[in-house]
Amino acid sequence: MEEMIKVFLLGKEYTVPATLTIMDAMEYAGYKLVRGCGCRSGFCGACAVVYRIKGSTDIKVCLSCQTHVQEGMCVGQIQSFPLNKRSYNMSDIKPVDNIIGQLYPEIYGCIGCNACTKGCPQGLNVMQYIAYAQRGEYEKCAHASFDCVGCNICASRCPAQISHSAVGLLARRLTGKYLSPHCEHLEERVAEVASGQCTAAVEAIIGKPLEEIKELYNKREIEK
Amino acid sequence: MYTSEMLASMKNVEKTRNERLHAAISRMGAEEKDELLQEFHPDYRSSGFQVLKVGPNKGSKVPVELAELLEGHSRLHSDQLDLNQVDYDVDVLIIGGGGAGASAAIEADNGGAKVLLVTKLRMGDANTMMAEGGIQAADKANDSPAQHYLDAFGGGHYSNKPELLEKLVLDGPLAIKWLSDLGVMFDKEQDGTMVTTHGGGTSRKRMHACADYTGAEIMRVLRDEVSNRGIKCIDYAPAIELILDDKGHIGGAVLEDLDSHEHLVVRAKTVIIATGGAGRLHYQGFPTSNHYGATADGLVLGYRIGTELIYADAIQYHPTGVAYPAQIYGALVTEKVRSLGAQLVNSEGQAFMHPLETRDVAAASIIRECTARHKGVPALDGVALWLDTPMIDILSGEGTIAKRLPGMLRMYEKFGIDLRKEPILIYPTLHYQNGGILVDSQAETKVPGLYVAGEAVGGIHGRNRLMGNSLLDIIVFGRIAGRNAAASSAKCELGRLTLAHIDKFEAELKAAGIETTVVAPKLLPTYTHGRQARVEK
Numbered sequence: 038m039e040e041m042i043k044v045f046l047l048g049k050e051y052t053v054p055a056t057l058t059i060m061d062a063m064e065y066a067g068y069k070l071v072r073g074c075g076c077r078s079g080f081c082g083a084c085a086v087v088y089r090i091k092g093s094t095d096i097k098v099c100l101s102c103q104t105h106v107q108e109g110m111c112v113g114q115i116q117s118f119p120l121n122k123r124s125y126n127m128s129d130i131k132p133v134d135n136i137i138g139q140l141y142p143e144i145y146g147c148i149g150c151n152a153c154t155k156g157c158p159q160g161l162n163v164m165q166y167i168a169y170a171q172r173g174e175y176e177k178c179a180h181a182s183f184d185c186v187g188c189n190i191c192a193s194r195c196p197a198q199i200s201h202s203a204v205g206l207l208a209r210r211l212t213g214k215y216l217s218p219h220c221e222h223l224e225e226r227v228a229e230v231a232s233g234q235c236t237a238a239v240e241a242i243i244g245k246p247l248e249e250i251k252e253l254y255n256k257r258e259i260e261k
Numbered sequence: 262m263y264t265s266e267m268l269a270s271m272k273n274v275e276k277t278r279n280e281r282l283h284a285a286i287s288r289m290g291a292e293e294k295d296e297l298l299q300e301f302h303p304d305y306r307s308s309g310f311q312v313l314k315v316g317p318n319k320g321s322k323v324p325v326e327l328a329e330l331l332e333g334h335s336r337l338h339s340d341q342l343d344l345n346q347v348d349y350d351v352d353v354l355i356i357g358g359g360g361a362g363a364s365a366a367i368e369a370d371n372g373g374a375k376v377l378l379v380t381k382l383r384m385g386d387a388n389t390m391m392a393e394g395g396i397q398a399a400d401k402a403n404d405s406p407a408q409h410y411l412d413a414f415g416g417g418h419y420s421n422k423p424e425l426l427e428k429l430v431l432d433g434p435l436a437i438k439w440l441s442d443l444g445v446m447f448d449k450e451q452d453g454t455m456v457t458t459h460g461g462g463t464s465r466k467r468m469h470a471c472a473d474y475t476g477a478e479i480m481r482v483l484r485d486e487v488s489n490r491g492i493k494c495i496d497y498a499p500a501i502e503l504i505l506d507d508k509g510h511i512g513g514a515v516l517e518d519l520d521s522h523e524h525l526v527v528r529a530k531t532v533i534i535a536t537g538g539a540g541r542l543h544y545q546g547f548p549t550s551n552h553y554g555a556t557a558d559g560l561v562l563g564y565r566i567g568t569e570l571i572y573a574d575a576i577q578y579h580p581t582g583v584a585y586p587a588q589i590y591g592a593l594v595t596e597k598v599r600s601l602g603a604q605l606v607n608s609e610g611q612a613f614m615h616p617l618e619t620r621d622v623a624a625a626s627i628i629r630e631c632t633a634r635h636k637g638v639p640a641l642d643g644v645a646l647w648l649d650t651p652m653i654d655i656l657s658g659e660g661t662i663a664k665r666l667p668g669m670l671r672m673y674e675k676f677g678i679d680l681r682k683e684p685i686l687i688y689p690t691l692h693y694q695n696g697g698i699l700v701d702s703q704a705e706t707k708v709p710g711l712y713v714a715g716e717a718v719g720g721i722h723g724r725n726r727l728m729g730n731s732l733l734d735i736i737v738f739g740r741i742a743g744r745n746a747a748a749s750s751a752k753c754e755l756g757r758l759t760l761a762h763i764d765k766f767e768a769e770l771k772a773a774g775i776e777t778t779v780v781a782p783k784l785l786p787t788y789t790h791g792r793q794a795r796v797e798k
Binding site: 054056057058061062064065066067069070071072074075076077078079080081083103105122124125126127159160179183184186187206209210211212213214217218219220221222223224226227230231235236238239240241242243247250251253254255257258259260 | 290291382383385386390391399400401402403405406407408410411412414415419423427430431432434435437438441442443444445446447449450451452453454455459464465466471472474477478481482485486488489491497519520550552553587588589592593667668671672675785787788789790791792
């Protein structure tokens with residue numbers, strides 16, 4: 038018989054197998070999830086929850102698809118967090134003139150409490166990447182925030198009301214578009230395709246009898 | 262974290278690792294592959310399929326679970342709604358908020374159309390977000406779109422629609438440039454050269470990546486771009502029925518608001534189905550790497566108004582789904598793990614196949630090893646095999662896994678497994694719908710004004726898709742669909758809206774003697790995790 042434990046899901050008591058994740062425990066309890074459920078693999082950030090173990094003063098946050106239930110766990114969902122994402126046109130903005138500071142001036146309100154980092158289910162150093170953004174070090178901000186899944190637990194914990202995931206996203210887009218090294222071979226191939234130089238070789242294959250194509254495929258040289 | 266039985270078998274993997282590091286493992290020949298597939302690939306298990314009795318594909322077989330939905334009842338009656346009470350009146354309606362839908366939205370917006378994007382869960386909740394390994398494009402000097410064509414055509418068993426595949430490979434480099442210009446952070450060398458690897462079945466290293474968050478990085482950039490443009494999006498509002506006009510042109514869709522349970526009528530001059538795949542139908546009881554909402558809704562909607570399906574019986578089982586631990590059972594272990602050198606190893610420590618065979622061949626080979634050859638390792642649900650991940654850092658230097666596979670490292674770390682030091686247990690998982698709705702090279706169906714993009718399309722990949730060609734197709738065909746839908750909406754005068762097709766389809770079901778209580782689309786799966794039904798006292 039598997040071990041059963043007592044949990045409190047959205048304020049109601051249930052007895053569930055100890056091996057389940059919080060998300061699975063909700064389904065075991067009879068919920069048909071609509072909100073608060075996405076990829077179920079820890080990549081989409083849809084399933085952030087807040088919990089405490091009954092009797093403890095500690096409030097904790099996690100992704101419910103990636104976290105086991107525990108005895109006495111009291112779980113509430115963060116189904117939608119109101120982020121303050123600014124609108125911008127990527128063609129108009131450049132990674133200069135403190136652009137992130139202009140769009141997200143609240144990053145300078147950071148009081149260094151580190152609650153964002155402590156809450157991050159991805160283990161990112163969130164406060165550090167905000168610090169990079171403050172200093173205009175956008176590439177560093179981009180790399181330090183790269184594994185962000187946008188669950189916005191950090192924003193829910195921030196006394197300075199920063200929208201961290203939006204800041205990281207802007208830094209990454211600026212990096213991808215302007216700061217990372219230019220790719221020459223990509224531009225060349227795009228130009229070749231645009232001028233029609235690549236079409237004939239594709240159509241030559243399409244025009245061959247199937248047996249010849251099979252021969253070509255089975256004997257093609259494979260790059261080491 | 263591993264059981265003692267697993268640890269005992271793991272010793273065999275460690276014992277043979279050194280000699281396996283540089284041993285050449287030959288690839289299978291064409292005949293050998295064919296025999297393997299026929300005997301062990303789930304697509305050849307006849308009990309998993311059912312012949313359709315109604316609709317455009319009447320007489321062809323599809324997975325049993327899909328057949329039940331295709332031959333199910335509408336969630337609406339034809340006279341239930343007043344279609345003159347229009348909630349949204351737009352040029353282009355996009356159903357689905359994944360990579361294809363978002364790409365289409367951006368291009369339709371560029372085309373000056375009034376766009377509405379509706380999605381079942383949140384914008385970006387889609388299989389795109391979960392695509393880890395990479396995106397193919399022939400942009401290097403030793404490569405060419407023609408070479409890309411040959412790889413994909415052979416990998417697809419020569420069944421790809423040539424006009425679709427031609428578009429895919431020729432537009433590949435441009436798709437990478439488009440994403441790059443939007444700010445997607447591709448892995449590059451210091452001099453700007455793209456870092457590329459092999460995928461199963463590729464003859465050139467053309468897999469571009471953003472660590473192992475490739476799809477997530479693409480999706481969050483596209484979502485941000487859609488948001489910045491102020492394109493109207495409605496979350497938690499799946500389409501449950503398409504609307505036609507009295508001339509047979511597409512006319513919009515009926516949405517169901519999952520919060521209020523109200524129906525919303527969208528009048529649209531063109532519609533793009535971008536609803537994605539079907540993993541959550543759990544064909545043949547397989548676990549899935551797919552998103553919670555992957556229930557083939559678009560195939561059902563399209564089928565009911567007469568769009569034809571192609572290769573709906575060709576399902577992709579990703580060779581390496583998580584077989585242990587339970588919390589991430591069925592989740593994806595990216596093919597990039599094998600691209601970087603990890604071998605598939607059986608319970609006795611033998612590397613029984615080349616790690617980069619195409620996905621169908623690799624999956625069938627794993628199933629054979631576990632069933633006919635009895636060389637599996639007991640895991641949660643049956644047996645599994647080892648994927649020897651510690652080889653990666655040994656072959657390419659310490660830190661390779663941390664840099665190139667941070668997502669995988671983190672996913673396992675949460676459950677106490679360090680894949681740099683210990684191999685992981687895998688088994689095939691339901692991953693991709695190779696087939697789908699038939700479109701032409703302009704992404705249009707035979708229903709005027711109805712377009713399809715992304716995983717809901719069939720024919721691009723034939724009967725077996727190569728790694729990295731799906732992230733590419735959502736961009737290439739998402740953009741084409743968006744552009745064409747916008748252009749065609751400018752010339753369109755809609756007639757009177759109607760749901761008469763529901764009655765027509767009901768009559769067909771009746772004539773075929775189909776009695777069912779199933780309503781479709783399914784929208785979301787139901788899970789109970791072993792809970793017994795409650796008994797009323």
